[in-house]
Amino acid sequence: MAKKLTAQADDFSAWYNEVIAKAELADNAPTRGCMVIRPYGFALWENMVAELDRMFKDTGHVNAYFPLLIPDSFFQKEAEHVEGFSPECAVVTHGGGKKLEENLMVRPTSETIIADMYARWIQSYRDLPLLINQWANVFRWELRPRAFLRTTEFLWQEGHTAHATAEEAEEETLRILDIYRSFAEDYMAIPVLYGPKTDAEKFPGALQTYAIEGMMKDGKALQMGTSHNLGQNFSRAFNIDFQTRDGSREYVYQTSWGMSTRTVGAIIMAHGDDRGLVLPPRLAPHQVVVIPIAKSDEEKTVVREAVDRLLESLEGVRVKVDDREQFGLGWKFTEWETKGVPLRVELGPRDIASGQAVVVRRDTGEKEFVPLESLGGRVGDLLETVQRDMFQRALTFRESRSLEIQERDSFVTAANGDGGFIHAHWCGDPACEAAIKEETRNTIRCVPMHWDAVSGACAYCGGPSERMVAYAQAY
Amino acid sequence: MAKKLTAQADDFSAWYNEVIAKAELADNAPTRGCMVIRPYGFALWENMVAELDRMFKDTGHVNAYFPLLIPDSFFQKEAEHVEGFSPECAVVTHGGGKKLEENLMVRPTSETIIADMYARWIQSYRDLPLLINQWANVFRWELRPRAFLRTTEFLWQEGHTAHATAEEAEEETLRILDIYRSFAEDYMAIPVLYGPKTDAEKFPGALQTYAIEGMMKDGKALQMGTSHNLGQNFSRAFNIDFQTRDGSREYVYQTSWGMSTRTVGAIIMAHGDDRGLVLPPRLAPHQVVVIPIAKSDEEKTVVREAVDRLLESLEGVRVKVDDREQFGLGWKFTEWETKGVPLRVELGPRDIASGQAVVVRRDTGEKEFVPLESLGGRVGDLLETVQRDMFQRALTFRESRSLEIQERDSFVTAANGDGGFIHAHWCGDPACEAAIKEETRNTIRCVPMHWDAVSGACAYCGGPSERMVAYAQAY
Numbered sequence: 001m002a003k004k005l006t007a008q009a010d011d012f013s014a015w016y017n018e019v020i021a022k023a024e025l026a027d028n029a030p031t032r033g034c035m036v037i038r039p040y041g042f043a044l045w046e047n048m049v050a051e052l053d054r055m056f057k058d059t060g061h062v063n064a065y066f067p068l069l070i071p072d073s074f075f076q077k078e079a080e081h082v083e084g085f086s087p088e089c090a091v092v093t094h095g096g097g098k099k100l101e102e103n104l105m106v107r108p109t110s111e112t113i114i115a116d117m118y119a120r121w122i123q124s125y126r127d128l129p130l131l132i133n134q135w136a137n138v139f140r141w142e143l144r145p146r147a148f149l150r151t152t153e154f155l156w157q158e159g160h161t162a163h164a165t166a167e168e169a170e171e172e173t174l175r176i177l178d179i180y181r182s183f184a185e186d187y188m189a190i191p192v193l194y195g196p197k198t199d200a201e202k203f204p205g206a207l208q209t210y211a212i213e214g215m216m217k218d219g220k221a222l223q224m225g226t227s228h229n230l231g232q233n234f235s236r237a238f239n240i241d242f243q244t245r246d247g248s249r250e251y252v253y254q255t256s257w258g259m260s261t262r263t264v265g266a267i268i269m270a271h272g273d274d275r276g277l278v279l280p281p282r283l284a285p286h287q288v289v290v291i292p293i294a295k296s297d298e299e300k301t302v303v304r305e306a307v308d309r310l311l312e313s314l315e316g317v318r319v320k321v322d323d324r325e326q327f328g329l330g331w332k333f334t335e336w337e338t339k340g341v342p343l344r345v346e347l348g349p350r351d352i353a354s355g356q357a358v359v360v361r362r363d364t365g366e367k368e369f370v371p372l373e374s375l376g377g378r379v380g381d382l383l384e385t386v387q388r389d390m391f392q393r394a395l396t397f398r399e400s401r402s403l404e405i406q407e408r409d410s411f412v413t414a415a416n417g418d419g420g421f422i423h424a425h426w427c428g429d430p431a432c433e434a435a436i437k438e439e440t441r442n443t444i445r446c447v448p449m450h451w452d453a454v455s456g457a458c459a460y461c462g463g464p465s466e467r468m469v470a471y472a473q474a475y
Numbered sequence: 476m477a478k479k480l481t482a483q484a485d486d487f488s489a490w491y492n493e494v495i496a497k498a499e500l501a502d503n504a505p506t507r508g509c510m511v512i513r514p515y516g517f518a519l520w521e522n523m524v525a526e527l528d529r530m531f532k533d534t535g536h537v538n539a540y541f542p543l544l545i546p547d548s549f550f551q552k553e554a555e556h557v558e559g560f561s562p563e564c565a566v567v568t569h570g571g572g573k574k575l576e577e578n579l580m581v582r583p584t585s586e587t588i589i590a591d592m593y594a595r596w597i598q599s600y601r602d603l604p605l606l607i608n609q610w611a612n613v614f615r616w617e618l619r620p621r622a623f624l625r626t627t628e629f630l631w632q633e634g635h636t637a638h639a640t641a642e643e644a645e646e647e648t649l650r651i652l653d654i655y656r657s658f659a660e661d662y663m664a665i666p667v668l669y670g671p672k673t674d675a676e677k678f679p680g681a682l683q684t685y686a687i688e689g690m691m692k693d694g695k696a697l698q699m700g701t702s703h704n705l706g707q708n709f710s711r712a713f714n715i716d717f718q719t720r721d722g723s724r725e726y727v728y729q730t731s732w733g734m735s736t737r738t739v740g741a742i743i744m745a746h747g748d749d750r751g752l753v754l755p756p757r758l759a760p761h762q763v764v765v766i767p768i769a770k771s772d773e774e775k776t777v778v779r780e781a782v783d784r785l786l787e788s789l790e791g792v793r794v795k796v797d798d799r800e801q802f803g804l805g806w807k808f809t810e811w812e813t814k815g816v817p818l819r820v821e822l823g824p825r826d827i828a829s830g831q832a833v834v835v836r837r838d839t840g841e842k843e844f845v846p847l848e849s850l851g852g853r854v855g856d857l858l859e860t861v862q863r864d865m866f867q868r869a870l871t872f873r874e875s876r877s878l879e880i881q882e883r884d885s886f887v888t889a890a891n892g893d894g895g896f897i898h899a900h901w902c903g904d905p906a907c908e909a910a911i912k913e914e915t916r917n918t919i920r921c922v923p924m925h926w927d928a929v930s931g932a933c934a935y936c937g938g939p940s941e942r943m944v945a946y947a948q949a950y
Contacts (some may be wrong), residue, residue: 030549030828031542031579039537039607046538062514063521065507068543068581069565074505087572090544095627096616104506106543106567106581116505126801132514134564137543137612141571146838151542157713326601375934379593 001027005338007274012218017147019268023277023339033145033152037261040339041283044263045155051134051187051283052157052259055179060129060161061159066113067135069104074112081111084204088140091154106139106142111205111256114160115238122162122252124243129172130162136270138260143295148265149222149475157259162240162252166231173229179211180225188263189280189390190214190270192224193421193470195449198237199386200430203256207231213470214447215268215398219419223470226376227257251273265475270394271363277340279361280390286320288379289341291332293348306372310345313376318382328342330376337362344381363390404468411459415440415471422471425456427463436460442471477944480813487693492622492745496644498752498814501622508620508627512736515814518760520630520739524610526758527632528661529736530654536634538608541588541849543612544579549587552712556586559679563615565627569599580812584732586680586705589635590713595684599718600639604647607633608794613735623740624697629733637727639713641706644648644728648704651732652685663738664755664865665745666873667699668945670924677903678731682706689943690873691744694894696920696947698900699741702732740950743868746838752815753838755865756858761795763818763854770825770846781827781847785820788851792858812837817861818854838865867933878941890915890946897946900931902938917946 005022006014021025025041028034037045053063067423069092090106093099107113114132122130134451135157142152158177163169177194184192192212202209208229213221235241235251244250271278281287286436290310307321320341323330336344346358349365353434359378363386370378399421405411415436426432426444445470453467480497481489499829500516503509512520512791546565551558565581568574589607597605603626610632617627637645652669667687677684688696710716710726719725731867743903746753756762765785768779782796786916795816797807811819821833829832830846834853838861845853876895880886889897901907903918912918920942928942 025596027592029542030546030588031544034542034544036592037540039539042539043537045540060519063511064514064517065520065630067504067509068614069506069509071505089570090567090579092565093568096618097562104565113505117502117511120502139543144573155540191609316528418573446669 005274005276007271008217010473017271018274018296019272019338020147025277027270028147031143031152035145035147035151037155040285040379041264044267044279044283045261047283047285048187048263048322049157052183054181055183056133056157056159059175061084061133061161064132064134066110066117066134068107070107070110070113072105074116075105076116077112078205078234079232081205085109086139090139090141107136108138108140108260109256110134110136110138110158111160111234112238113471115234115240115254118160118162118235118252119238119240122240122242123278125164125245126349127165128162128242128252129157129168132161133157133159137248146265146475147414148261148268151261151315154261156258159255159257161255162235163254163284163469164242164244164250166253169231169255170229171208173208173227173255173257174400176227176255176453177212178229180257180259181213183259184212184214184224184263184266185391187280187282188224188267188270189282189387189394190224190266191391192394192449193446193450195446196224197446198430198433198444198469200433201443203228205233206256207429212475214266214270214319214470215394215401215472216266216399216475217272218269219401219473221421221470221474222262222269223445223474224263225257225259228270230254230256270341271390275397276338279342281342281387284341284342285318286341287383288317288320289336289342290319290321290345290398291329291336292321292323292415293329293346293351299349302349303347306347310347310357310372310375314379316374317379344383345375345379361386363393405459406456408460408462412440415442417472421445423451423468424459424465424471425465427458427461427465429458429461429463431460432461432463436471441473442475444469445472445473445474446470480749480751483692483747486756490749494747494751494813495562495622495670496686500739500743500752500831503622506627510620510622510626516739517762518849519754519758520736521906522760523662523738524528524632527658528593528610529636530658530869531608531632531765532613534564534650534654535838536636539607541585541592541609543582545582545585545588547578547580549591550580551589553680553709555708556680557598558605558828560584560615561807561843562571565614565616569889582611583613583615583730584733585609585613586709587713590709590715590729590950591636593637593727594713594715597637597717600720603639603727604643605637606634606647607636608632609617621745621950623736624885626736629736631733634730634732636730637728639717639725639730640721641728643659644669644706644730645704648683648702648730648732651730652687654704655687655732659687659689659738661864662757663699663742663745663757664757664862664869665699665741666866666870666922668923668925670919670921672701673905673919673944674906675908675917678703680705680708680710686921688947688949689741689745689875690743690801690896690947691868692747692872693744693948694876694948696736696896696945696949697741697744698920698949699738700732703730706732707727746865747815751813753865754815754817754819756862759815759817760793761814762793762819762858763789763795763820764794764810764811765794765822766804766821767796767798768804768821768826774824777824777827778822781822782933785822785832786852789854790851792854798823809936818857820850830834834905836861838868854871880934881931883935883937887915890917894948896920898926899934899946900939900940900942901944902935902936904933904935904938907933907936907938911946916948920949921943921945
């Protein structure tokens, strides 16, 4: 804990790796490309899972579990899908001591095996909509792994729904996109751009992919969740048809959508500072750390009693009391700063004598003296304030790193610069998109739906454009 | 739903498969030996996970996540472990389009990869105890798969702890055994025998395995959870040593323990009857199903308002309202009986007029008229009564199928009979144990710790014995 973190401004990537290690979020695993999610990192993920799961259930979704290993032949049934995922798969060729007749792929995503089951379960319009989510581990071979951002194995949820009409499938795709937006903004405190991806960036097998895109503190974009309208691509391939109300048969319309442990990386990079993590209160494993300050046995007794009363007043708040004797105060302050706990409460004999405690905000470093009798209420208020301020600060940062550009030279210069979102017109031509990527490493992150549609000229080729898109360098 | 289930007495195994299908708990997967856990079955598992997870956290455990794929060389480090698990493993030989330099095993259990991490994390006695649990999917090749009981892939939790002394590791092993016992008895409503396994039945790599054993309605025993004292077997193999308080170095003492989706099978088989599932209220996805009875639009309005008021009075209870129009009453009654919902509340215009509702218990079929104003309280009481009665009924059944036997001929006859626990003396000789298994298919399920230690003579060989053990045919 003693050694300082590399400054973000000096080497953001080194800072990222160091903060993950020092905050004990994750560790490199002995399995290549994989990470171990350590208890502190997992507690953060658990809080995210709990909130997202509640949001899915509140909108009528249920959870289920499908097999990890998918027969190779299943992938072959949807052409874009096999092309997109087969090269990334881990392949099981032996089991139970024997060579298998058919190879099994460790799931990179579960559209195919779920489609096979849906074909059995769905007979009639009465069976629709089918709104299933799965929390699972998935595997995609990564050449350049980064903890949370790109790991060969990661944890995620994958929703898979089936509907009687194209309209309902599109509604569902957008409903989930809005859940993702709301989760990112209201819980992760990260403002996002949201809207459809271009064809070049869509999910293999989807009609249309929608995404939420956040900005990290190095000015790069991070895709934080995707919602796909699959149309009838998989239902045709897997023969998922149903009897309609009027007695005819039709293929179902499907969606799939996912958010993963990558979001932990988003929280680290959107809020962290040179002293470590800064966690949004709604998701932080510990919302408050209480540090008792006492030397003599007599002081310890007094402080312990005051801490007990304080804990009662903080019911419903996730509180950690750090009364470890083997560490000094400075060590503890640094540790919990590194771990990004939103509020630190210090309580010593002098504080108790004057009927107050010291409360320190992690996000601003602001310190205040709070009367003990009003501490419960003040902590609750402060947690909400910190949550709101973190979102506002991230929004202000994003706006400060967003440029609207109309003209080619400025566009290329900015796109080759030090990051940020570029709002610019695009003609819609994939060739233009590819040339921009080649020249500037910028990709179209999404076509923000929440921006007004204004026509103009493509910033790169000058061709006619119906609306602006958001460019950025991305993780 | 129309076709009746096979009677348990006619063919228990057929009944089991049918009830899983009809109650929509699970389905066979296209991947050999695997199942799909359907939403209703998964909701039951989710409730079990929530309670167990709370019990682990209340005793100081935290969750983490370790990789699915384990390098082959890790298995080779602990001799008994590799012998026990290697033949059952699914093996990844290719990844990212290439043959791997070292094969990766899909985890059958995670002692080895976790031991590798613990060797990095544990330096000093200050790092101990380390109390980590993981919720995960695991893979063990099964030749004769049965849904929930033996599937190639299953879901479970695996706890892995490290301690400074042998005593602490033994305490932890027993603490967890008691959590498992309490979970089985207080939540699953299944009485269990608990105690150490014999050496022949212990976990590969453990010093000592403890288990909880329940009795199913066909008289067979089901192992429902195991807690292992690993001693220093893995810490020596993986070099997990630490600096003690007095400055010397020592290997840590470890435990591991697991409970899996197999427990869903236990609930099915310990409580189900010829009409389907009977779920314990504390774990049931729906504790109460409300069935509105109305024909005319006017009646529907009246009933709907009454249902709304009723739902308010049932706050905190997991309630499902079945107001589907396409199904008749008989169909709905049968469906929810099959699905084992503990209480059914029927509410029609006549009931409302007389200020009451009909409440029917799934476990006994008892019907009572409950005044609407006291329905909330009565439902709460009934749920507790059903929970308690289910446990008592399972206990009475187990006692009726348990025999204490002293003498060889009676022992062999009973052991070859139609199931049940046999309480008998055992000399402690593995050869005797093996001969009994060969002759009667009975195994020693455990050496119940809660039975008084009384010496006697081995029921099979007549040799001296210090205490009785529990024999049974087992799943």
